[in-house]
Amino acid sequence: MFVEVNGARLFVDIEGSSLVVDGPAMRGKPTLVLLHGGPGFDHSGFKPTFSQLSDIAQIVYVDHRGSGRSIGDDPATWNLAQWGDDVKGLCDALGIAKPIVYGVSFGGFVAQSFATRHPDHLSRLILTSTAAKVDFPTIFAAFERLGGPAARAAAEAYWLGPSAETRARYFEVCLPLYRRHPGDPAAFKRAIIRNDVAIWFNGPHNEQGRMDFRADLARITCPVLVLAGEMDPITPIAFSETIAQSLTNSAVQFERFDDCGHGVIGDHPERAMDLIRRFIEAVV
Known part of the structure; x- marks a missing residue:
C-alpha cells in the first residue's frame, strides 16, 4: 500500500497484527520499523x-522516498533530514507510538536522523553496519585488504566520483566483497534499484561526506x-565503535561479529536474529 507522508507517497508493507488474543485480553505487540540500505534500493x-x-512484533517495511516503489522524485528532498522526518511522518500517519526502529547501512543513517531529530518518539533503536561519520580513506583501505589494488581502485573511482559508469564497475568488483559468504543470487534481482538517488547522495562532496x-x-x-x-x-567496524562511544x-549493547561482512545477518543469521529477538522481547 501507499501512504502519503510529507508530500511523498511511500510504499509500505505490514506483516503481523499489533493486537493478539491472550486469554481473556488482547495483548499489544511492539512495532518494528525496518529502514533499508541504499540509498535507492528497496525493502x-x-x-x-x-x-x-x-x-513478537508487528513489522513495518517501507521504501524510502525516491527509492524502490516509493514516489518522491524531487532531488531537493533527497536528504537525511527529510528521510528522518519521513519516518516520524509515517509513524504519525499509521498511528504508531514508540516504535522500535531498525536501520542497516544507509538505513542506519536515516535511523540516526530520525532518532536525533525525534528522540522522544522511539522506544528502542537497532543500528547495523552503519556510520555516524564516514571516513572514506578507511573504506578504501578495507577494500584493498579484501580485494587488492583493483578493489581499492574501483572503490575510489565510485566514492570519489559517483556516476553511472563508476557505479557499474563498483558493483562488479566491490559488491562481492561486502559479505564473507555468498548470498541468494535472486535477492539482487528482486530489488528495485534507483541509481540516481545513490549518485546524488554518495561521496565526500555530497551529503554522505558532510553528515556527522x-x-x-x-x-x-x-x-x-x-x-x-x-x-x-x-562500514568498517571502527565506524560502529564510534557510534557506541557517542551514545x-x-x-x-554493542555486538561484534567475527568473520562477518556488511549487514551481519547475511553471514551470521542465527546469532544476529537471536540478538534482535531478545532486544525486542525486552520491551516493557
Missing part, C-alpha cells in the same frame, strides 16, 4: 528473514543495539 532485502519476528551524527547521538536516551561485522569493508546517554 525486499529484509524478506523473508525478518518474517520470523512477526510472532557523533555529537547529536547524545540526544538519544532509549536502549540501542549496535551490530557490526569485523570484515565489513563499506553517551543510552544503554548500549
Whole structure:
C-alpha cells in the first residue's frame, strides 16, 4: 500500500497484527520499523528473514522516498533530514507510538536522523553496519585488504566520483566483497534499484561526506543495539565503535561479529536474529 507522508507517497508493507488474543485480553505487540540500505534500493532485502519476528512484533517495511516503489522524485528532498522526518511522518500517519526502529547501512543513517531529530518518539533503536561519520580513506583501505589494488581502485573511482559508469564497475568488483559468504543470487534481482538517488547522495562532496551524527547521538536516551561485522569493508567496524562511544546517554549493547561482512545477518543469521529477538522481547 501507499501512504502519503510529507508530500511523498511511500510504499509500505505490514506483516503481523499489533493486537493478539491472550486469554481473556488482547495483548499489544511492539512495532518494528525496518529502514533499508541504499540509498535507492528497496525493502525486499529484509524478506523473508525478518518474517520470523512477526510472532513478537508487528513489522513495518517501507521504501524510502525516491527509492524502490516509493514516489518522491524531487532531488531537493533527497536528504537525511527529510528521510528522518519521513519516518516520524509515517509513524504519525499509521498511528504508531514508540516504535522500535531498525536501520542497516544507509538505513542506519536515516535511523540516526530520525532518532536525533525525534528522540522522544522511539522506544528502542537497532543500528547495523552503519556510520555516524564516514571516513572514506578507511573504506578504501578495507577494500584493498579484501580485494587488492583493483578493489581499492574501483572503490575510489565510485566514492570519489559517483556516476553511472563508476557505479557499474563498483558493483562488479566491490559488491562481492561486502559479505564473507555468498548470498541468494535472486535477492539482487528482486530489488528495485534507483541509481540516481545513490549518485546524488554518495561521496565526500555530497551529503554522505558532510553528515556527522557523533555529537547529536547524545540526544538519544532509549536502549540501542549496535551490530557490526569485523570484515565489513563499506562500514568498517571502527565506524560502529564510534557510534557506541557517542551514545553517551543510552544503554548500549554493542555486538561484534567475527568473520562477518556488511549487514551481519547475511553471514551470521542465527546469532544476529537471536540478538534482535531478545532486544525486542525486552520491551516493557
